Amino acid sequence: MALKKKVASMVVDSKAQELSQLSSELHRNPELGSEEFKAHELLTNFLEKEGFTVERSYTGIETAFRATFGSGRPNVCVICEYDALPEIGHACGHNLIAEAGIAAGLGLKAILEPSDASKGTVIVMGTPAEETTGGKLNLIENGAFNDIDIAMMVHPFPLNIVQPDFICSATRIVTYTGKAAHAAAFPWEGVNALDAAVMAYTSISALRQQMKPTWKVHGIITNGGAKPNIIPEKAAMEYYIRAPTKTELVTLVEKVTSCFESAALATGCQVEINTPCADFLNIVHNPTLSDLYLKNLTELGEKSTEMISDSPVKASTDMGNVSHVVPSIHPIYAIGSGEMNHTREFTAVTNTPEAHTATLTAAKAMAHTCIDVLTTSGLLEKIKHEKQTTNVS
Ligand SMILES: [Zn+2]
Numbered sequence: 596m597a598l599k600k601k602v603a604s605m606v607v608d609s610k611a612q613e614l615s616q617l618s619s620e621l622h623r624n625p626e627l628g629s630e631e632f633k634a635h636e637l638l639t640n641f642l643e644k645e646g647f648t649v650e651r652s653y654t655g656i657e658t659a660f661r662a663t664f665g666s667g668r669p670n671v672c673v674i675c676e677y678d679a680l681p682e683i684g685h686a687c688g689h690n691l692i693a694e695a696g697i698a699a700g701l702g703l704k705a706i707l708e709p710s711d712a713s714k715g716t717v718i719v720m721g722t723p724a725e726e727t728t729g730g731k732l733n734l735i736e737n738g739a740f741n742d743i744d745i746a747m748m749v750h751p752f753p754l755n756i757v758q759p760d761f762i763c764s765a766t767r768i769v770t771y772t773g774k775a776a777h778a779a780a781f782p783w784e785g786v787n788a789l790d791a792a793v794m795a796y797t798s799i800s801a802l803r804q805q806m807k808p809t810w811k812v813h814g815i816i817t818n819g820g821a822k823p824n825i826i827p828e829k830a831a832m833e834y835y836i837r838a839p840t841k842t843e844l845v846t847l848v849e850k851v852t853s854c855f856e857s858a859a860l861a862t863g864c865q866v867e868i869n870t871p872c873a874d875f876l877n878i879v880h881n882p883t884l885s886d887l888y889l890k891n892l893t894e895l896g897e898k899s900t901e902m903i904s905d906s907p908v909k910a911s912t913d914m915g916n917v918s919h920v921v922p923s924i925h926p927i928y929a930i931g932s933g934e935m936n937h938t939r940e941f942t943a944v945t946n947t948p949e950a951h952t953a954t955l956t957a958a959k960a961m962a963h964t965c966i967d968v969l970t971t972s973g974l975l976e977k978i979k980h981e982k983q984t985t986n987v988s
């Protein structure tokens with residue numbers, strides 16, 4: 596292994612205890628998307644103490660940050676997430692994503708110290724609200740990625756895959772308005788908004804038979820009325836609609852919208868359909884960065900990682916949008932347990948010694964991949980000219 600990579604890995608190992616404490620602190624204090632105030636403070640203070648130039652509330656987004664070290668191009672960006680889920684805490688392991696991003700940043704900083712001849716800049720970007728409105732979408736909009744040459748992050752999962760499928764996703768908030776009435780005495784005076792929500796829900800369930808196996812729709816009823824003896828005048832639902840490509844997503848959103856609207860017509864309710872955030876796009880993997888990551892990971896002793904998988908497991912991420920504007924990778928890695936994301940069981944395994952070890956190995960592979968880009972002449976140009984690989988049908 597080249598000397599610079601050895602140095603980066605040694606620095607990561609020397610900081611292992613502090614990094615795992617940082618991640619455990621996030622795990623103990625789960626915060627929802629856009630409310631990651633403690634995490635923002637903890638991570639920016641740590642990066643500042645380590646010698647990074649830190650911009651808090653980056654581009655005006657309260658819990659976003661940018662920590663920079665080095666000078667000149669290329670600008671290599673490692674990404675942190677740190678939001679948790681309601682009720683079940685860090686069930687997606689974003690505490691580990693923060694740990695990995697910062698660990699990779701420290702490794703890269705070590706090889707970019709002023710005494711070294713290396714030229715280039717490492718940026719650790721803190722991106723909030725991945726689980727909800729997608730902080731990276733706002734960051735892209737605000738120009739945060741305009742000067743970034745490559746971007747990468749890793750995500751804990753039950754599987755080890757360099758180019759996992761992450762598909763497009765649209766969110767819709769649906770509100771039905773009817774008319775309240777005494778449910779026993781004068782029900783004929785009412786217009787039942789809950790009936791509209793239930794009809795839309797069952798229509799979408801019927802639609803599933805005609806959906807492609809790669810399409811996904813899932814929703815919950817967030818307001819179903821106040822009391823049984825009042826005909827519900829309001830009902831509300833939240834839906835996620837997903838498909839592998841933007842074109843297919845448009846088709847599926849149209850079909851689901853028809854279900855929302857027809858339920859309003861059938862019950863005599865008014866319907867309002869809102870889009871709370873822009874759509875998440877499918878991920879496109881940079882082929883050269885993916886190859887380098889796998890090679891570096893294998894060199895670090897991790898042998899069980901596949902480049903792609905035919906697993907039916909598909910989710911969505913706002914990193915998809917980043918991958919459409921900057922050459923990117925988003926590998927997933929196992930944390931020593933078969934538990935699956937968004938469960939209480941996964942929350943329990945995102946703060947174990949095995950999880951921290953696996954996280955630091957993935958962080959080193961990111962750092963080594965960035966070192967390849969920083970030190971190999973012509974490589975960045977090749978990466979930038981490459982057509983991104985999209986691993987979807
Ligand atoms: Zn998640």
Ligand SMILES: [Zn+2]
Nearest residue numbers: 687689725750
């Ligand atoms: Zn996640």
